[in-house]
Amino acid sequence: MANSRLPAGVQDVLPRECSILTELKLKLEKKFSSAGFSPVLSAGLEYYETFSGKENAVPEERMFKMTDTDGKLLVLRPDTTLSIARIAATKLNSDRARLSYFADKYDLENGGGLSSREIYQAGVECLGEEGAFSDAQCIAFAIECLKEAGLRDFIIDIGHVGYFKGLLEESGLSPFQAEDVRACINRKDTMNAERLLKKAGVSGDALNNILALPALFGSREVFSVAEALTHNSCARRAVDDLKNIDRLLTAMGYEGYISYDLGMIKPLSYYSGILFSGLVKDLGAPVLSGGRYDNLADAFGKHMPAVGFAMGLKRILVALERQGALPEEKKPLVIVAEEGQEAPAYREFLARTERGERVRLSALTGKEGVKQEEDAGYEVLPVGGNA
Amino acid sequence: MITFALAKGRLATESAKLLARCGVDTAVLYEETRKLVLSSADGNFRFFLVKPSDVPVYVEAGVADLGVVGKDTLIEEDRDIYEMLDLKIGECSLCLAGYPERKDVLTSPALRVATKYVNTAKRLFSERGEDVEIIPLHGSIELAPVTDLSDVIFDVVQTGSTLKANGLVVLEEIFTGITARLVANKVSLKTKSAEILPLIAKVKEEVA
Numbered sequence: 001m002a003n004s005r006l007p008a009g010v011q012d013v014l015p016r017e018c019s020i021l022t023e024l025k026l027k028l029e030k031k032f033s034s035a036g037f038s039p040v041l042s043a044g045l046e047y048y049e050t051f052s053g054k055e056n057a058v059p060e061e062r063m064f065k066m067t068d069t070d071g072k073l074l075v076l077r078p079d080t081t082l083s084i085a086r087i088a089a090t091k092l093n094s095d096r097a098r099l100s101y102f103a104d105k106y107d108l109e110n111g112g113g114l115s116s117r118e119i120y121q122a123g124v125e126c127l128g129e130e131g132a133f134s135d136a137q138c139i140a141f142a143i144e145c146l147k148e149a150g151l152r153d154f155i156i157d158i159g160h161v162g163y164f165k166g167l168l169e170e171s172g173l174s175p176f177q178a179e180d181v182r183a184c185i186n187r188k189d190t191m192n193a194e195r196l197l198k199k200a201g202v203s204g205d206a207l208n209n210i211l212a213l214p215a216l217f218g219s220r221e222v223f224s225v226a227e228a229l230t231h232n233s234c235a236r237r238a239v240d241d242l243k244n245i246d247r248l249l250t251a252m253g254y255e256g257y258i259s260y261d262l263g264m265i266k267p268l269s270y271y272s273g274i275l276f277s278g279l280v281k282d283l284g285a286p287v288l289s290g291g292r293y294d295n296l297a298d299a300f301g302k303h304m305p306a307v308g309f310a311m312g313l314k315r316i317l318v319a320l321e322r323q324g325a326l327p328e329e330k331k332p333l334v335i336v337a338e339e340g341q342e343a344p345a346y347r348e349f350l351a352r353t354e355r356g357e358r359v360r361l362s363a364l365t366g367k368e369g370v371k372q373e374e375d376a377g378y379e380v381l382p383v384g385g386n387a
Numbered sequence: 388m389i390t391f392a393l394a395k396g397r398l399a400t401e402s403a404k405l406l407a408r409c410g411v412d413t414a415v416l417y418e419e420t421r422k423l424v425l426s427s428a429d430g431n432f433r434f435f436l437v438k439p440s441d442v443p444v445y446v447e448a449g450v451a452d453l454g455v456v457g458k459d460t461l462i463e464e465d466r467d468i469y470e471m472l473d474l475k476i477g478e479c480s481l482c483l484a485g486y487p488e489r490k491d492v493l494t495s496p497a498l499r500v501a502t503k504y505v506n507t508a509k510r511l512f513s514e515r516g517e518d519v520e521i522i523p524l525h526g527s528i529e530l531a532p533v534t535d536l537s538d539v540i541f542d543v544v545q546t547g548s549t550l551k552a553n554g555l556v557v558l559e560e561i562f563t564g565i566t567a568r569l570v571a572n573k574v575s576l577k578t579k580s581a582e583i584l585p586l587i588a589k590v591k592e593e594v595a
Contacts, residue, residue, distance in 0.1 A: 153578065154578075155577060155578060157577050187467070187468065187469055187470055188469040188470055188471060188571075189470040190470075191470075191473055191564075214469075217576075217577070218580070259577055259580075261577070279573075279574040279577050279578050280574070280578070281574075281578040281579070283449060283574060284446075284447065284448045284449015284450065284572045284573070284574050284575065285447075285448075285449065285573075285574065286573075286574065
């Protein structure tokens with residue numbers, strides 16, 4: 001018998017789940033389009049080199065790789081933002097673009113649980129724009145998208161890489177050491193961060209400031225604490241950025257949806273400004289992730305400051321399910337032709353589909369057909385000659 | 388309601404005592420029961436008592452908001468969770484231990500290391516550029532060198548009495564200061580902050 005199993009970390013999406021997923025996609029497509037985003041679809045296969053450049057590094061061990069006929073190394077779409085930046089920088093004759101996408105991305109690491117190796121994402125990228133208003137708009141749109149998806153009890157948690165970068169400048173760490181410290185801070189592991197920093201010879205204010213990062217989360221009160229810690233200009237600019245964004249989002253009516261965490265420093269090295277995550281009360285992992293990446297397109301020969309985010313659609317589905325917010329299953333009305341009345345039944349079926357109703361024309365006919373369809377739990381409409 | 392995943396075994400009693408001192412109603416943890424989900428009488432807390440290595444799994448998935456687990460397990464499991472506090476209980480070290488003089492085994496040129504901490508051992512020896520044979524075990528690790536299943540063991544050492552009773556010694560301390568940690572789910576910390584942060588503050592005061 002043929003192998004009917006799947007490799008680890010991937011799932012089939014069955015009809016009930018798939019119909020909800022499709023509906024979610026339709027809602028978001030409409031939302032993206034009405035907010036002025038144009039859809040793109042990047043290629044599923046790309047060159048390994050595109051993603052392995054040292055600035056853009058997606059970890060090597062997390063990419064699905066294969067060799068092309070000419071021996072070049074290919075990867076299965078490991079990241080969408082980078083591809084979109086590539087498209088915007090090299091194929092669109094404009095300095096600005098607002099692009100949206102729906103795509104699977106692949107991650108060789110199989111985390112299990114809520115992590116999958118095939119991640120179906122919906123996202124937007126605002127390219128060629130900068131400033132607090134662009135950031136605030138993007139975050140506001142993220143909130144609107146999660147609302148549109150039907151989620152409640154969620155927040156957007158906002159951080160800024162500039163603050164950490166500023167503190168690093170003061171510490172004199174090498175990029176290699178900095179990455180280890182970043183990982184510790186991002187897990188709020190102050191103890192190991194301290195061990196690493198002391199080993200690297202960091203002391204005094206530079207040490208204490210970095211160690212204060214994990215506790216710098218909450219509402220806008222963290223700004224004044226963060227400002228009091230350092231005079232570094234990069235760090236100060238980051239706090240100013242966040243204050244401006246906070247002012248705008250508050251004025252736009254989103255105050256209740258936002259929180260801040262200056263200790264959130266995501267691993268993808270292309271982020272250059274704000275970072276944010278969408279957190280839902282009933283799910284232990286983020287459903288949305290985004291940030292500003294002003295220098296990502298530089299590698300493709302064009303400077304396009306940009307900000308964007310992606311949502312994990314399957315995670316949103318899990319969150320909706322936990323919140324009891326999944327739509328009811330809509331079974332189609334089943335039309336059964338009476339004996340010899342196939343054509344009129346078909347005409348009835350066609351007319352109803354054209355009106356946008358959800359109907360199915362049964363392949364069974366007559367009294368027996370009606371009985372079998374009813375036994376299967378469908379609402380049945382028998383159609384005869386005079387229908 | 389805050390849900391805790393607590394490590395069974397050497398940390399269980401001490402972590403329960405610590406939480407009680409911080410105002411958590413832990414009476415239910417002392418009841419004789421086979422129930423797996425224990426809820427406090429006031430309905431504010433829920434506990435799962437699980438194998439230490441499972442604590443980070445429950446917390447990462449958000450099934451538990453907070454967890455208490457040893458740093459040794461956190462190093463081994465390497466999960467995406469917040470490590471909030473050092474609880475300073477159950478202190479021990481992760482060590483390489485064996486006989487004072489290594490017995491050369493002709494048929495096994497690579498050092499044979501028996502351990503429960505397979506991932507950590509792999510990382511350790513690969514960082515050092517040493518080829519070793521890792522022998523995964525789940526308990527009574529000290530038996531391995533005694534029976535010549537391995538040359539050395541890589542394990543936690545608290546008092547060293549088990550080592551001594553079997554004629555083994557610590558050859559090298561790899562990680563010191565292995566203590567219990569309070570860990571948190573990354574989302575719960577933010578979405579349930581009104582409940583969780585005051586508790587964390589209390590625990591912090593208590594262990595300071």
